[in-house]
Amino acid sequence: MSAVQDDELVPSTTEGYKVGQSKTVAELADLDKEDESLQRWKASLGLAGAQGGPAEGKASLSNPSKQVVPQTLFLESPTLKKPLVLDLTQGATALATRFKKNPLVIKEGVDYSVGITFSVEGQIVSGLKYLQVVKRAGLSLDKMEAMIGSYGPARDPYQKIFAAEESPSGMLARSGSYDVRSRIIDDDNKTWLDFEWSFKIAKEWAA
Incomplete structure (x- = not known):
């Protein structure tokens, strides 16, 4: 069973807002x-x-249906030589197997940002949102909901970097790992990405 329940990854809604006709x-x-x-x-x-x-x-019309193709999720920081990149084209099962058993290492007490790259095919996608819930030992520690926006089909991928946050620090923060579930959803409540990964806090970035 997922460490993060589905109802924790439901995007907020604006009262009175209705999705327009596609x-x-x-x-x-x-x-x-x-x-x-x-x-x-x-x-x-x-x-x-x-x-x-x-x-x-x-814009490419070769695919008549709307399609969002997540490509990478990455972490970047002024203290990091190059971003930590998760290849999202592997599929949710492969991602969970790899990145839950082998957590990413994040340096304690530094500013870092999460970002994504993705492609859009076929038709315009509107109101894309990125949702992320972080848990430790079954307890929710943080939830992020960020607007990605609306995009039309294009040959080149799009990139979106979210607001920076500070990683936890201290001996307690460095013990154990953190479970994360990430999701990308649009205005039609269509889920384009839903996978689990994990990270741990250390005194330095992994070599």
């Missing part, structure tokens, strides 16, 4: 062409046909 990339690209601000917004989503956007021409 539109295809083609429908949105053709919508209100005379509205310059709307065209700039569509360009930011990587929509083909959006005028002057840096991502113009990158």
